Amino acid sequence: MVCLARSEGLEDYYDLDRTDLWSISDEADEFSQLMDFLRTLPFAATGRMLIMYDPDGRAVTAHRDHDSIDLCHEFVWLRTNLEKPFYMLDPATGEKLYVGGYSARFDTVNQYHGADATGELAWSIRVDGRFTDEFRAMMPAAAENPASRAALWAQSAGIKA
Numbered sequence: 001m002v003c004l005a006r007s008e009g010l011e012d013y014y015d016l017d018r019t020d021l022w023s024i025s026d027e028a029d030e031f032s033q034l035m036d037f038l039r040t041l042p043f044a045a046t047g048r049m050l051i052m053y054d055p056d057g058r059a060v061t062a063h064r065d066h067d068s069i070d071l072c073h074e075f076v077w078l079r080t081n082l083e084k085p086f087y088m089l090d091p092a093t094g095e096k097l098y099v100g101g102y103s104a105r106f107d108t109v110n111q112y113h114g115a116d117a118t119g120e121l122a123w124s125i126r127v128d129g130r131f132t133d134e135f136r137a138m139m140p141a142a143a144e145n146p147a148s149r150a151a152l153w154a155q156s157a158g159i160k161a
């Protein structure tokens with residue numbers, strides 16, 4: 001992991017979007033062009049920002065990030081090439097929906113996600129924070145299961161496995 005932002009609190013997955021806790025790290029200086037780009041994303045404020053990489057491109061076991069359906073993290077997942085086979089998994093059927101583009105937002109609670117092995121350097125970037133009101137307004141609200149908002153958005157946009 002390369003931490004582009006660090007929290008002043010203890011590491012807590014539930015703090016990813018507590019943007020007041022996070023500040024840009026010293027490591028971010030090494031990625032100035034990336035940081036310039038990340039500032040163009042539709043965030044009112046950013047929290048955790050990470051580059052995740054594996055020089056050996058090992059598989060990432062399908063998982064959920066947390067189990068609170070009341071917590072919907074606002075984030076963008078990014079990559080600079082299409083080589084990491086990153087997917088959402090329906091655990092009931094085993095069906096995988098692979099991300100086809102350079103960015104994604106997904107439901108990290110109700111959906112499983114993972115990556116297939118490539119055997120070669122694989123990386124991705126994730127930026128958490130608070131979306132701008134304009135960007136959030138594009139996504140239908142999910143009153144009963146707020147964490148499913150991204151999945152609901154994908155469904156309303158007609159994205160299917």
Ligand SMILES: [Fe+2]
Binds near residue numbers: 064113
């Ligand atoms: Fe994850």
